Amino acid sequence: MNNFHYERVTDVDTAVAAATGAGNSYLGGGTNLIDLWKYDLAHPEKLVDLNGIDELKEVTELPDGGLRLGALVTNNKTAYHPTVQERYPLLSRTILAGATPQIRNAATNGGNLLQRTRCYYFYDAASPCNKRVPGSGCPAREGHNRLHAILGHSEACIATMPSDMCVALAALEATVRVRGPQGERHIPFADFHRLPGEKPELDNTLGEDELILSIDLPARGFADHHTYLKLRDRHSYAFAVVSVALGYELDGEGKITTARIALGGVAHKPWRVPAAEELLVGQAPSEDQFARAADALLEGASGFKHNTFKIDLAHRAIIRAGAMAHDPSCQRPGAKPSL
Amino acid sequence: MSSPHQIQLTVNGKTQQLSVRPWVSLLDALRHHLHLHGTKKGCDHGQCGACTVICDGERVLSCLNLAVMKDGSEITTIEGLGQPGNLHPLQEAFLEHDAYQCGYCTPGQICSGVALIEEGHATTREEVKELMSGNLCRCGANTNIIDAIMAVKDGAHE
Numbered sequence A: 001m002n003n004f005h006y007e008r009v010t011d012v013d014t015a016v017a018a019a020t021g022a023g024n025s026y027l028g029g030g031t032n033l034i035d036l037w038k039y040d041l042a043h044p045e046k047l048v049d050l051n052g053i054d055e056l057k058e059v060t061e062l063p064d065g066g067l068r069l070g071a072l073v074t075n076n077k078t079a080y081h082p083t084v085q086e087r088y089p090l091l092s093r094t095i096l097a098g099a100t101p102q103i104r105n106a107a108t109n110g111g112n113l114l115q116r117t118r119c120y121y122f123y124d125a126a127s128p129c130n131k132r133v134p135g136s137g138c139p140a141r142e143g144h145n146r147l148h149a150i151l152g153h154s155e156a157c158i159a160t161m162p163s164d165m166c167v168a169l170a171a172l173e174a175t176v177r178v179r180g181p182q183g184e185r186h187i188p189f190a191d192f193h194r195l196p197g198e199k200p201e202l203d204n205t206l207g208e209d210e211l212i213l214s215i216d217l218p219a220r221g222f223a224d225h226h227t228y229l230k231l232r233d234r235h236s237y238a239f240a241v242v243s244v245a246l247g248y249e250l251d252g253e254g255k256i257t258t259a260r261i262a263l264g265g266v267a268h269k270p271w272r273v274p275a276a277e278e279l280l281v282g283q284a285p286s287e288d289q290f291a292r293a294a295d296a297l298l299e300g301a302s303g304f305k306h307n308t309f310k311i312d313l314a315h316r317a318i319i320r321a322g323a324m325a326h327d328p329s330c331q332r333p334g335a336k337p338s339l
Numbered sequence B: 001m002s003s004p005h006q007i008q009l010t011v012n013g014k015t016q017q018l019s020v021r022p023w024v025s026l027l028d029a030l031r032h033h034l035h036l037h038g039t040k041k042g043c044d045h046g047q048c049g050a051c052t053v054i055c056d057g058e059r060v061l062s063c064l065n066l067a068v069m070k071d072g073s074e075i076t077t078i079e080g081l082g083q084p085g086n087l088h089p090l091q092e093a094f095l096e097h098d099a100y101q102c103g104y105c106t107p108g109q110i111c112s113g114v115a116l117i118e119e120g121h122a123t124t125r126e127e128v129k130e131l132m133s134g135n136l137c138r139c140g141a142n143t144n145i146i147d148a149i150m151a152v153k154d155g156a157h158e
């Protein structure tokens, strides 16, 4: 554990200027960064505390009918925000399926997007890990790999992105608004996280000193038909082994007009295959239709010694999520996934 | 080495000035600087909930917060909830329901439970269990802990 400097900022420009420079890190809730620092895995020179930036602590309506979630709004405030609960209940339920009330009270929306993998070897400073020390190797391939990827993994890395919230944001097609020394840009959620390829040290496409300003949700929230099904090794307070965020809209005849399916716990990013969603359009929701979509979503999946079961598990989870989404009223936070 | 920061914390109603280095956790500030030993250090990694305190009305983990981040905040620890002779209803309920064995997780459990009741998001027992999942009890008093919280939540203890 190294010593570091600390600076609290109150506006975006000062934040970006303060963070510019090697070893400087933004600080949101600190629930991931301070933990990694305690494990001697993160070594910040200076922490730039963003919690004083009031303009990033707001949830605001957007002119296109969407909703802007400030990067410094906490995960709990977002989940319990009346507009989020009413128009984006999928997001609310997904956030509440992750971590604990104490962690969600500190964790920020921006920080949630940037949380690092929970791969055991990444967390063990004594192990090689291509994500932590590029080129050092990946013991997870032959080792304990229950939580690891079945899709999109590379020779160099089989880690998964652990966030629940990001799985719902992928399904909702959110946009991440960021500002850096070069100005502001908007990143579609599908392009925010990346596959490991030969550069597993990069989790996402955010630039070096770029600051996340907000997560912008489009108007479509799938409030009528959605679910977040999280399967984990204990009933509460554990990372997903497999999770599914699913939403669809129906026309007057009960046929699907738009569908979204994103998987968590299976890849280095939330896993979406738009072609699989297209298969559902024009169909009435049924076990068979969701099974077809699941086939397409999981095409090319391959597992390792301790996680091959996740291919079957994910397939069944998608079918089940499809059934659960029909009547979201039976999905209280904390409810058992059995309906 | 970074110079100390002068911060102000109002802890259990008493406003105090502290001089802390940036890397001092809120937990260590409470225990080592203010000598409030009720708040416990369990895992020190945000996993067990033993260090839960109420900060500006919300339950947080004092181990994953730096003290400097909480400059100007109001904090309630187990000592501030109640004292012998004048216990908080949830402290009374923990006694009545036998909601602890070794007692190490108890201050965090009680701070968490008090905040849970205040938040008002949990109605059913199942929901209370879910929203108490961040406080681990390795002795296994969980059933009685939930009993105690349900009793206070439903007004059995005023």
Ligand SMILES: Cc1cc2nc3c(=O)[nH]c(=O)nc-3n(C[C@H](O)[C@H](O)[C@H](O)COP(=O)(O)OP(=O)(O)OC[C@H]3O[C@@H](n4cnc5c(N)ncnc54)[C@H](O)[C@@H]3O)c2cc1C
Binding pocket: A025, A026, A027, A028, A029, A030, A031, A032, A033, A034, A035, A050, A071, A072, A075, A097, A098, A099, A100, A103, A106, A107, A108, A109, A110, A111, A112, A113, A114, A115, A162, A163, A164, A165, A210, A211, A212, A213, A237, A238, A239, A240, B045, B046, B047
């Ligand atoms: C015990 C435990 C259990 C957990 N369980 C779950 C779970 O089940 N599901 C789940 O999804 N998550 C879980 N989490 C993870 C938790 O959700 C994350 O730690 C949290 O969302 C991170 O947010 P933060 O604000 O605390 O980030 P920080 O720790 O402050 O920051 C994380 C990273 O983001 C950067 N950063 C922060 N804000 C910004 C910004 N605005 N712009 C640019 N960079 C920024 C920081 O520099 C840092 O690199 C768990 C965490 C713990 C400790």
